[in-house]
Amino acid sequence: MDNLLDLKSSEPSRGYWDLNWSLPGGTDRYQLLQGSEYSVIHMSNDQLEVSFKSIYEPSAPGIRLPLSVDFRYIVRSGVSGFHCYAIYECPSGCRAFDLAQTRMAFKFHNFHYMAITDQKQRIMPMPEDLLPDRGKQLIVPESVLLVNPINPDLKGEANLILKENSTKSEIFQKKQTNKDLGCLVCGRVQVDDKYQYSTDNKDGGVHGWISSGPIVGFWIIFPSHEFCNGGPTKQNLTVHTGPNCLAMFHGTHYIGTDILVHFEEGETWRKVFGPFFVYLNSTLDISNAYNLWTDAKKQRLFEESLWPYDFVSSPYYLTAKERGSASGRLLVQDRFVSGSLVPAKYAYVGLSAARTEGVYGLHGWVSGFIGDYLNDELVTISSDRTATGFYVPDVNLMYVNKLFLNSPEKYRQHGMWDRYTDIHPESDQVFAIGINNPTKDWFFAHVDRRGENKYLPSTWKISFNLTSVTKGSYRLRLAIATATRSDLQVNVNYMDTQHLVFQVMNLGTDNTVCRHGIHGLYRLFNIDVSSSLLIEGNNSIFLTQVRGGDALCGVLYDYIRLEAPATSSRFQQLYPESKAQDIFRKM
Structure with a gap:
């Protein structure tokens, strides 16, 4: 060549x-x-x-x-x-x-x-397949339905689901018939979109x-x-x-x-x-x-x-002997998880942006806990900063990419935002604490509902029970994995202005929904909720995606937790900044 x-x-x-x-x-x-x-x-x-x-x-x-x-x-x-x-x-x-x-x-x-990981590799379409005479552009400009691809094996969802005895070499070589390759014919149309092949820096290489x-x-x-x-x-x-x-x-x-x-x-x-x-x-x-x-x-x-290489000539590239190192222990203080400091397992630690020339902050966060570590301030409790672990449905069979069939990255399939309306055709999602399971009952993306002629605002309801109400200020922790063009409102028990405890307009430009992602720019909101808004017995928190008319706007929640005020004087003495009781969490 x-x-x-x-x-x-x-x-x-x-x-x-x-x-x-x-x-x-x-x-x-x-x-x-x-x-x-x-x-x-x-x-x-x-x-x-x-x-x-x-x-x-x-x-x-x-x-x-x-x-x-x-x-x-x-x-x-x-x-x-x-x-x-x-x-x-x-x-x-x-x-x-x-x-x-x-x-x-x-x-x-x-x-x-192409190959990205052991699981994400395939024969790809030809560039001509994306043109109007062979493909159909979908709502996202980069998404194309392969109607008449040059490679006939890619028509009908590549027409292939490999049997267990099919090898990677057989996939690469596939010049034979489907029967010879040991495959099942699907008869679905395939979608190609460059964003489906995105990956985290940490997972690439x-x-x-x-x-x-x-x-x-x-x-x-x-x-x-x-x-x-x-x-x-x-x-x-x-x-x-x-x-x-x-x-x-x-x-x-x-x-x-x-x-x-x-x-x-x-x-x-x-x-x-x-x-x-x-x-x-x-x-x-x-x-x-x-x-x-x-x-x-x-x-x-x-x-x-x-790494770092020793053969680079530029003086601006620092070799190993020009670099320093840092060592120490990072511990997490989450009083709702443990009364003791928790070792920061699977932490990400690095230098944050310079505050003044040559002076940097030491920044970190820990998977499973909300918040960030910066210098000597330990903001406790975070998450994995993604919407992983919530319910991601199967793809509409009209828009399959076979790479993500039976994959942990099902969310990378095209059109997943519309699956919310398919699953909740009559009314919006209701999630009961202690009854519903987030892996089965919490849709991974809070998006607009598909209406007859346009996309409509949607309101999700979280139901929970309080045996008693402590006078004071409750704290709602709302961690968001990513957001795009979202107008978000939070109400407690009633959908009126007196019970509106939080709102943010035009949140996020991440474009994660249309680009088939599960996380983007992490955001954490700490919301005070007056005890006067709560009652003994059944309570509700309403999360409303106020903006309508946008198929691709949305919020992907990471972690939601309601904390009660402290009731013990001894607890307040030990932890003056803490809340005493974890009322509910949805992770």
């Missing part, structure tokens, strides 16, 4: 760096990044490092991207691939601007099989494609995600129909404008994105094609063992 990249695309559009940016308050601008100055940074018998640099000149006329970028590529002897990184810099005199997204992308030809002839693997390997903005739970795109393969470094997907990088007038800044590794492998035997994925996973582990 002379060239792995797409020969139909112009040369600058086959493998490239790009970004989205805007002037403050302005419209989004897309820019393909190109270097205007070439130089050899390092050359020896064992290694070559080259640079392609673009320098911003503040005095130049017109509106130009206020950013200097230095692209670096490293080729090493005996290494099947190359390392890529880039140095982004705002030099003195730059104008103010916002950075929305930046990445490196590769476009191929003759690659049809290697993804790529295998070509059909010659049999070559192309893999993007992240030896670390420390240079990717958004942290370990940030969701990013990986691969999509094209075939395209992405290395994402910064973007607003699943978070929205909250993660925009705002640069002030004259502000200086520099960051190294990468290095990441582009790994190539091959085989002459088609029956060994799947082994290219296995080999790529091994290469990922090897690259991780080398």
